[in-house]
Amino acid sequence: MLRYLGGRIGQSLLLLLGVSVIGFALMHLAPGGPLAVYTLNPTVTAQDIARVKHEFGLDQPVHVQYVKWAFGLLTGNWGYSFFGGRPVGGIVLERLPATLELMGSSLALALIIGIASGIVAAVRRNTVIDYATTTLAMLALSLPTFWFGLLGIYVFAQTLGWLPAGGMASTGGGGVPDRLRHLLLPMLVLGFVLVAQWSRYTRSAMLEILSQDYIRTAEAKGLRPMRVLLGHGLRAALVPLVTLAGLQLPLLVGGALVTETVFSWPGMGLLFVNALGTRDYPVLMAILMVGALVVVVGNLLADIAVAVIDPRIRLTHV
């Protein structure tokens, strides 16, 4: 187990290194740059631009910049925002809780509804319930998240006036009920796509398992149907589902970005979109790395969980 764990952690670190190199190279080799806007401004001279470039360290070769940046990242100095000069670590970390709240609640919602509907669809195979669930799941996967969110705002905030249209809390704070009211719509919108995936995967995993001999054995022993379904069926389906949780993370992080933009949810996604407009390199890189970290660590945890559930995996894949 320890060797397996060590190997997976080593791989994860290499993945993060790869992400940082590719991300950094893409950003710095792209034409334009944070100072491009000033070249059109007649009051800013070429000397001014050169001086600011020098101050930000943008005049150095890319690999030198990368090593400096990576070293800073590891020692806790994530650089300073080009606009406003605040430390990037602080800017990003103060946005992180909002994003985690949105992602966590959506994922929890998706797990509960997705797995339940997937099991029902598998058990009631080829019935109206099955067709309705799978069709709805496919439609949910095809909806543009931002448009779905806007529709939600139009119906529930604008027309019916039941829920706030955006933000995380009313001005001047407000208690837990107020925050929950703000969370509900973005959570449902982000969760909807995830529910679809969970439902589809649970259904297909359960379909495969329910045709196995040991399920028939369990039924023949006279166990109660619920016990067979959850104790034997769902238990065996856990392995692919935990792996799916890991694989779903890029979708979750990307979906959070879009959802935050639509609902003005003050998380990292909104910060990313704003920083993109001003080409604030240090902020963009920091968010990209935090996003990749969430994905890589999530996959690592999923692999560890799978190895714990299924001993065959940790014994064969070293």
Place this chain on the structure above:
Amino acid sequence: MSDILLEEIPLPAPAGRSHVLRRFVRHRLAVLGVVLIALLGIGAAGAPWLAPHDPDEIAISERYAPPFTAGRVLGADDLGRDVFSRLLYAGRISLAVGVAAMLVTLIVGFAIGAFAAYYGGWIDTLLMRLTDVMLCFPSVFLLLFVAAFVTPGLGSIALMIGLTCWMEIARIVHAQILALKSADFIAAAELAGAPAWRIVLRQILPNTLAPILVAATLNTANAILLESYISFLGYGIQPPQASWGNMLTNAQSDFQVDAWLAFFPGLAITLAVASFNFIGDALRDALDPRLRDA
């Protein structure tokens, strides 16, 4: 003895084209998807003849005309441009981006997967680790990242979407080729002196076609969706050229003034994406029942 055995064992009927077609047609939603894609495709291709108005023609007096007024089927937008005409022209861009991006994912994914699997060794390790790294980027992040730095246009956006979404195809091709590599007919081709590229194109490609076709269909759906995301955020197709995504750029304010305006482009995206998704799902079932629900 062996003759008797051969006679007694009935050979399984090969999965012919009619089988595939029959299994596909069983999926009614997929058939509906084909019809919808055909309609959207005809609308897009025939836009210059079908559109009742010039898509860029501004008529301030008809701003925010609701559907079925002022002779406009779907109304007019904030500049008085005809929404139906713009939807048709936007379909050209959005569908073209989807298909072009899908082709890029096919070419890049196949090249990387095939190259890695066929040559093995350190090339394999390097290319497949690169695939893993690319999978760690949430694709919307990576796409916005690159899109913000490139001059947006149909070609560049299709290329960018393609270059951020080829990983699944590469993995499928890689796994299929590794499985095929030890097959007897590949060894036979090698013994016959066929060059590597010929083996890849003539022997391996046809055998990996089914899962690739499925992935390609689903990639088209995904590419259309991604184009709408980045165009909505303002980094995709630039106005006045219309795409389904950038017609929704002002959707937030449109919903307050004229909700229809924000409704139709989103509906077009959903229909196109759902159609490709349903077709992909049915293809998976029809081409190879073993892959079902994989």
